[in-house]
Amino acid sequence: MVETEILLFHTLIELVPIIVAARIGGWLLGRLGQPQVVGEIAAGLLLGPTALGRLAPAASAYLFSDLTQPVFAVLGHLGLVLLMFLIGLEFDFGHVRRLRDAAIGVAIAGIVLPFAFGLAVAVLIRPAVAPDVAPVGFALFLATALSITAIPILGRILLEFGLVRTPLGALTLSAAAIDDVLGWTLLAAVSAIATGSFHAGDAVRTLAATIAFVVVIVVLVRPVVVRWGARAFTPQGAGLGLLPFSLLLTAAFACAAATHRIGIFSIFGSFVLGAALWDQHALRDAVGSKLWDVVNAFFLPIFFTYTGLRTDVGGLDSLGEWGIFLLILVAAIGGKMLGTGLLARLGGLPRRESVCVAILMNTRALMGLVVINVGHDLGLIPPDVFTMLVLMALVTTFMTSPLLRRFRPAE
DSSP states (O other): OHHHHHHHHHHHHHHHHHHHHHHHHHHHHHHTTOOHHHHHHHHHHHHSTTTHHHHOHHHHHHHSOGGGHHHHHHHHHHHHHHHHHHHHHHOOHHHHHTOOHHHHHHHHHHHHHHHHHHHHHHHHHHHHHOTTSOHHHHHHHHHHHHHOOOHHHHHHHHHHTTOTTSHHHHHHHHHHHHHHHHHHHHHHHHHHHHHTTTOHHHHHHHHHHHHHHHHHIIIIIHHHHHHHHHTOBOTTSOOBOHHHHHHHHHHHHHHHHHHHHHTSOTHHHHHHHHHHTTTOHHHHHHHHHHHHHHIIIIIHHHHHHHHHHTOOGGGOOSHHHHHHHHHHHHHHHHHHHHHHHHHHHHTTOOHHHHHHHHHHHTOOHHHHHHHHHHHHHTTOSOHHHHHHHHHHHHHHHHTHHHHHHHHSOOO
16 A cells, blocks of 8 residues: 555656646647647656756656656556547548549658658668667668658648648648558558567468458447447437446457557557547547547646657767768658659649648658657667657657748638
């Protein structure tokens, strides 16, 4: 009992500065036209070894005890499980049905070119930054981190700029939707290969089990939930009652546990369940009204700030390491923007709108950080490379809004 109280005390005194700093950071960066996630990660950087750990190491060690690391790791990943369930529900596969060839081309180019650049960079830098890491796993995760697009943040930016209903917005959202499907499928495949210890037989079995899981969710689970969902709302129109909401959360957690058991990360399971229910708009709105605030106010600040706490920018203490970071950044921006911008132009968009597509598709923060943390937890992304990739995700997100203001078409 005493040990539990001590752990609870340390957890509580860490939660206070984490949530307060995340809200202040999100507000300050929001005033500058940036997504709040950038402020939350910046808050973590200031609270962690990058700033507070250097200026006041004793206070940092007291506030952020090693004792609580497993607690915050679990809370952060639990938040990701819930977030990916909500993102799955928000997916609009109706866009995918109405896609033109240009959007498909933009999506594929947005994965293939940066992935190829990432593989090439991984081969070049591994001897210097990750000599003891399995080469295949390191290369695959680095390439995946460079390939991903953060569709939730992209969607918020389009809303802020009033571009959602424009051809530019429709094309970008459609391409990003496909990009995310490809990206999460890629993450599942990469995780399967990595956790299969790179044995072909294990990887094939893991991938086969993943495909079987998706089929079971779509073919068997979805019809049951759809029929049940039609009867789950309260008569007075108050949304989901406590019991059906609890059952839906239980299903999300069960799916997350299933994909973990299969051998890929748990976030994929809850995402698949949400995506299978993408067209159940009443259910989506009811679940979102109960869950989004809790996830945004509590779980996501923990995940993003904890990511910042694990990042030591001062650990990049040589010109060589900063040179490697710049190489990663150039590969990330160049691969994503060249591929998507060129395909948008070939698909018939005017030059400025093609540039805007490239700028928007380069946004990585949320999804990129998920991939980076997955690779770190699997031991395939060393601490210095983790820092470089966090900075890459921040820079590519931070540059989106100002560049979009500069290049957006005149109304």
